[in-house]
Amino acid sequence: MFQNTKCECGHQNPVGTVLCESCGKPLVEDLLVDDNTPLEMRYDGVARRSQKANPHIVDRIWNFFSSVKIAVYLIALTLLGASLGTIFQQESTLINMTENSEFAAYYKERYGTLGVIYHALGLSRTYESWWFILLLVMIGTSLVVCSLDRVLPLYRALSKQQIRKHLQFINRQQVVYAETLHGDQEQWLQQFGQQLKRKRYRVWKEDGALLAEKNRFSRWGPYINHIGLILFLLAVLARGIPAWHMDQYLALYEGETRQIPDTNYYVKNDKFIVEYYNEDELAENQKGTKVVKLYETKARLYECTEACDDPIKAPVLTEVEQHDIRVNSALSHKGLKLYQNSFQERVRFISVTPSLMDATSGKALGSFDLLMDDPKEKYEVGDYVLTLNDYYPDFTLDEQSRPMTKTRDPNNPAFVFRVEGPGLASKGEIYIYFPMPSETSKYYEKILNDSFKQRGDNTGKLAIRVENPIVDGKMNNIKYSEYTTYLNIRVDRAMPYIWVGAAISMIGLIMGFYWQHRRIWLRIDGDKLSLGGHTNKNSFGLRADVTWALGRTGIEVSPKSLDNRRNLR
Amino acid sequence: MTWWLDFSSDAFITAFYLYCASFISFAIAVAGKRWSNRKPEDHTNRWGKIGFGLAVVGWLAHLTFFFTRWYGGGHIPTSNMYEFMTFLGMAIMLAFIVVHLIYRNMILGAFTLPLVIIIIAYASVFPSEVQPLIPALNNVWLKIHVTTAATGEAFFAVGFAAALMQLIRVVDFTRTDKAGKRSQFWTEFSLFVIIVLIGFLVAVFAFRGAGYESNFSQETVTIDDNGVANSEVKEVKYSLPPIVAPYNSDTISFQSFIGMKEPLFESPSWLNGVNAGRKLNTVIWSIIAGIVLYGLLRLIARKPLAAVIHPHLSDIDPEDLEEISYRAIAIGFPIFTLGALIFAMIWAQIAWSRFWGWDPKEVWALVTFLFYSVYLHLRLSRGWQGTRSAWLAVIGFLVVMFTLIGVNLVIAGLHSYAGV
Ligand code: HEM
Numbered sequence: 001m002f003q004n005t006k007c008e009c010g011h012q013n014p015v016g017t018v019l020c021e022s023c024g025k026p027l028v029e030d031l032l033v034d035d036n037t038p039l040e041m042r043y044d045g046v047a048r049r050s051q052k053a054n055p056h057i058v059d060r061i062w063n064f065f066s067s068v069k070i071a072v073y074l075i076a077l078t079l080l081g082a083s084l085g086t087i088f089q090q091e092s093t094l095i096n097m098t099e100n101s102e103f104a105a106y107y108k109e110r111y112g113t114l115g116v117i118y119h120a121l122g123l124s125r126t127y128e129s130w131w132f133i134l135l136l137v138m139i140g141t142s143l144v145v146c147s148l149d150r151v152l153p154l155y156r157a158l159s160k161q162q163i164r165k166h167l168q169f170i171n172r173q174q175v176v177y178a179e180t181l182h183g184d185q186e187q188w189l190q191q192f193g194q195q196l197k198r199k200r201y202r203v204w205k206e207d208g209a210l211l212a213e214k215n216r217f218s219r220w221g222p223y224i225n226h227i228g229l230i231l232f233l234l235a236v237l238a239r240g241i242p243a244w245h246m247d248q249y250l251a252l253y254e255g256e257t258r259q260i261p262d263t264n265y266y267v268k269n270d271k272f273i274v275e276y277y278n279e280d281e282l283a284e285n286q287k288g289t290k291v292v293k294l295y296e297t298k299a300r301l302y303e304c305t306e307a308c309d310d311p312i313k314a315p316v317l318t319e320v321e322q323h324d325i326r327v328n329s330a331l332s333h334k335g336l337k338l339y340q341n342s343f344q345e346r347v348r349f350i351s352v353t354p355s356l357m358d359a360t361s362g363k364a365l366g367s368f369d370l371l372m373d374d375p376k377e378k379y380e381v382g383d384y385v386l387t388l389n390d391y392y393p394d395f396t397l398d399e400q401s402r403p404m405t406k407t408r409d410p411n412n413p414a415f416v417f418r419v420e421g422p423g424l425a426s427k428g429e430i431y432i433y434f435p436m437p438s439e440t441s442k443y444y445e446k447i448l449n450d451s452f453k454q455r456g457d458n459t460g461k462l463a464i465r466v467e468n469p470i471v472d473g474k475m476n477n478i479k480y481s482e483y484t485t486y487l488n489i490r491v492d493r494a495m496p497y498i499w500v501g502a503a504i505s506m507i508g509l510i511m512g513f514y515w516q517h518r519r520i521w522l523r524i525d526g527d528k529l530s531l532g533g534h535t536n537k538n539s540f541g542l543r544a545d546v547t548w549a550l551g552r553t554g555i556e557v558s559p560k561s562l563d564n565r566r567n568l569r
Numbered sequence: 570m571t572w573w574l575d576f577s578s579d580a581f582i583t584a585f586y587l588y589c590a591s592f593i594s595f596a597i598a599v600a601g602k603r604w605s606n607r608k609p610e611d612h613t614n615r616w617g618k619i620g621f622g623l624a625v626v627g628w629l630a631h632l633t634f635f636f637t638r639w640y641g642g643g644h645i646p647t648s649n650m651y652e653f654m655t656f657l658g659m660a661i662m663l664a665f666i667v668v669h670l671i672y673r674n675m676i677l678g679a680f681t682l683p684l685v686i687i688i689i690a691y692a693s694v695f696p697s698e699v700q701p702l703i704p705a706l707n708n709v710w711l712k713i714h715v716t717t718a719a720t721g722e723a724f725f726a727v728g729f730a731a732a733l734m735q736l737i738r739v740v741d742f743t744r745t746d747k748a749g750k751r752s753q754f755w756t757e758f759s760l761f762v763i764i765v766l767i768g769f770l771v772a773v774f775a776f777r778g779a780g781y782e783s784n785f786s787q788e789t790v791t792i793d794d795n796g797v798a799n800s801e802v803k804e805v806k807y808s809l810p811p812i813v814a815p816y817n818s819d820t821i822s823f824q825s826f827i828g829m830k831e832p833l834f835e836s837p838s839w840l841n842g843v844n845a846g847r848k849l850n851t852v853i854w855s856i857i858a859g860i861v862l863y864g865l866l867r868l869i870a871r872k873p874l875a876a877v878i879h880p881h882l883s884d885i886d887p888e889d890l891e892e893i894s895y896r897a898i899a900i901g902f903p904i905f906t907l908g909a910l911i912f913a914m915i916w917a918q919i920a921w922s923r924f925w926g927w928d929p930k931e932v933w934a935l936v937t938f939l940f941y942s943v944y945l946h947l948r949l950s951r952g953w954q955g956t957r958s959a960w961l962a963v964i965g966f967l968v969v970m971f972t973l974i975g976v977n978l979v980i981a982g983l984h985s986y987a988g989v
Pocket residue numbers: 065066067068069070071075139140142143146147150219222223225226229509512939942945946949
């Protein structure tokens with residue numbers, strides 16, 4: 001396409017220009033026919049980079065991404081892809097599964113054949129899939145290219161506008177008015193400009209021509225919005241940087257202190273509280289059900305200051321934060337956040353205070369404090385010394401009926417003590433002790449102690465047990481946890497960028513949608529007045545402005561008659 | 570406190586009747602232009618003003634309902650489906666009032682008010698009792714999020730109403746070519762869908778009024794991690810006569826209905842859960858009631874409903890309607906973005922520790938956002954103004970409604986309120 005790019009007004013325009021940058025005369029052949037059809041005013045008809053004469057490969061890529069049509073396709077595909085992901089549950093919501101085969105089985109069982117297809121197509125992981133991420137990256141690229149492609153030419157066009165425009169340019173705007181002017185033209189023009197100023201237009205005049213403009217800034221709205229979106233998308237991608245992101249769950253029973261894996265921090269659950277609504281606070285259809293009102297973990301965060309990686313010494317902890325963690329109130333410390341996730345009602349002993357008893361007389365010889373998850377090596381009880389020989393936090397028997405521990409959590413702890421003291425053999429006596437009052441553990445305690453006795457390891461004249469475990473219906477000499485709390489531990493260093501991106505985007509949207517760029521061109525040739533007006537949206541408002549200003553200068557018109565589209569019908 | 574709640578529901582009923590009265594006035598404004606010997610514009614203006622006045626008073630009653638329920642219930646009434654839908658109705662009225670004040674188009678109300686009436690009638694299908702808040706919902710951001718998102722959606726609703734008017738205005742019943750037939754069909758179909766919604770409401774309230782109830786139980790067997798089979802019996806109450814029973818269920822009680830003594834079908838096995846059968850049953854009833862209602866209207870009118878409305882719109886310019894529709898959407902878009910995405914992300918970050926989790930409701934809010942940005946971008950290109958963009962505005966509102974209701978009824982996620 002060869003085109004004469006020099007306009008009759010003498011301005012040399014770049015290739016691809018639709019309307020002369022200076023006087024606004026249409027330059028493209030088929031636009032030149034003066035039939036009053038409204039002109040396409042986007043970017044004021046200036047050439048964009050993507051409209052180069054001989055596109056190179058780089059230009060082609062550029063052109064691809066700068067096209068709004070492609071952007072619409074990309075957005076539409078993302079929309080479709082995202083909605084496909086909601087047909088069935090996503091794998092990420094099935095937190096107790098990890099293996100692909102487990103997922104496959106789940107989709108088959110739960111959703112049948114369709115589920116098998118869904119899983120096989122990878123739609124059960126839509127939002128982590130390469131094609132979905134690729135779509136987002138392409139939208140991001142398109143946003144960058146498209147904005148650069150247009151914003152600079154638009155800026156150029158708007159910053160050097162000519163006041164006197166070509167007649168074709170004026171007569172082919174959305175809003176037009178033409179009339180023969182009687183009386184003092186100079187005075188009328190002065191007055192008209194004055195009225196537009198009262199509507200907060202900026203007005204420029206040049207012998208017999210006028211340009212009035214307002215809210216130009218709103219033209220930058222879409223671009224600011226796009227910059228915000230780019231930042232947002234970049235921040236989302238940045239969450240993939242491992243050091244920027246942490247997401248793990250920690251279960252803590254009351255009184256427990258645990259290290260947060262991969263950090264220098266420890267968290268302690270001092271106490272967990274659950275409150276339910278009273279019956280009279282519930283609605284009719286909820287009566288008889290338990291509705292949770294509040295649950296919170298009274299938590300303490302410690303930082304390890306010394307002996308942190310020393311396997312022998314206990315780490316030295318310094319408290320850095322104390323917070324009651326609730327669903328809407330996380331503990332936060334230097335970017336580390338601890339959220340309340342859920343809880344489980346599960347009784348577990350924290351510590352007990354058993355007594356060493358004389359088995360025959362039933363008299364207590366003394367008592368000691370025994371921590372369930374972290375017992376000491378030695379206890380002095382009255383005249384006796386108890387040494388911890390063995391400790392099984394989660395006691396069970398293996399296939400050969402040897403004692404072992406299932407897990408490292410003190411679900412059913414067993415303690416093997418060597419007792420030394422008056423009246424006992426010099427090597428002491430061995431007793432096993434199960435604090436949990438369940439029948440199986442008491443049974444194990446009995447048969448194991450009996451077998452020690454048969455081997456001659458003890459004489460059975462001592463016993464270890466809690467005295468008066470229940471007083472007034474409450475547990476006595478026993479500290480226990482009723483609930484296990486689940487905390488979600490998060491680090492998300494991209495968050496500030498996400499919020500900044502969202503805020504910029506929002507500012508752009510508000511600028512672009514709640515203000516409109518309005519321009520009015522006017523020229524007087526002889527006694528003939530020609531007026532053209534353009535706005536990027538809301539021509540209703542522009543027509544109202546023009547009608548108002550004309551009315552104030554003694555020309556009564558109806559807003560509708562100014563509409564160029566209407567005049568065509 | 571109960572005094573306030575009683576007062577509040579009285580205010581709600583008042584608002585409902587005022588909206589109906591307002592709708593009738595708007596309908597007279599549109600339909601009765603050639604009745605008296607007055608000038609048609611004067612007639613339209615007069616009845617339009619009455620309609621608008623009634624709408625504003627109704628809205629004040631609606632606001633009264635909202636604030637007294639807030640006071641009486643102890644928390645902002647946006648926390649279950651009933652409360653949310655009534656709030657949405659109120660927001661649509663606000664959007665309507667704003668758009669009406671900008672454009673002073675006396676006929677927009679004739680299309681917006683029925684929409685509001687349907688939405689608040691739909692709200693009343695759900696249990697209306699005040700329920701205490703669960704911990705996750707107890708946060709200011711939730712209130713801000715729900716109210717702004719609904720306000721954005723309300724403007725989309727007004728955009729939808731204007732777009733529908735535009736479509737009925739431009740549909741040409743004299744055309745017999747393919748494209749002409751197609752636009753006639755789809756315009757009529759849109760009206761049919763609305764009638765099905767009304768059919769749903771008629772069916773629900775008629776059977777509820779008659780105290781209809783049948784019950785089923787369904788046994789589901791699940792195998793747990795240890796390989797132990799657990800069976801669980803769930804019961805479900807039907808308030809519409811069961812045409813379909815839940816899959817593999819037993820009838821506990823069956824109230825017969827015009828000779829029907831047992832369900833006609835059982836729902837297919839791939840519809841999981843007892844409630845799936847009941848939902849399918851509701852859909853079937855809505856369509857039946859809708860078809861009956863539509864048939865009756867067609868019998869009375871003896872022509873397509875769009876053809877009945879079409880002549881009354883002849884003196885509005887389609888360009889004006891398009892402008893109103895586009896403008897409403899343009900006003901709504903930033904509000905929706907702020908409420909349904911940004912505030913939602915802030916709240917999700919506070920409550921659930923992640924600003925985004927691809928929960929179905931979140932995804933559908935994003936889909937709505939993307940859909941309307943497609944609409945906005947398409948309008949930048951030639952050939953997409955006019956009827957095509959009106960169709961997009963109509964479909965966009967369907968996406969909004971699916972996000973609000975469909976997701977809760979069809980897909981369950983973290984956001985589910987109690988469904989019907
Ligand atoms: C999810 C992604 C996007 C969103 C939410 C979005 C949003 C918007 C909005 C709200 C507008 C203003 C529309 C109006 O004024 O009526 C706009 C304008 C525009 N967008 Fe996007 N956009 C997105 C992606 C893109 C992409 C990828 C492109 C690249 C081609 C693009 C190109 C444009 C252009 C050229 C404009 C017109 C600017 C002007 O009026 O000067 N958009 N966009």
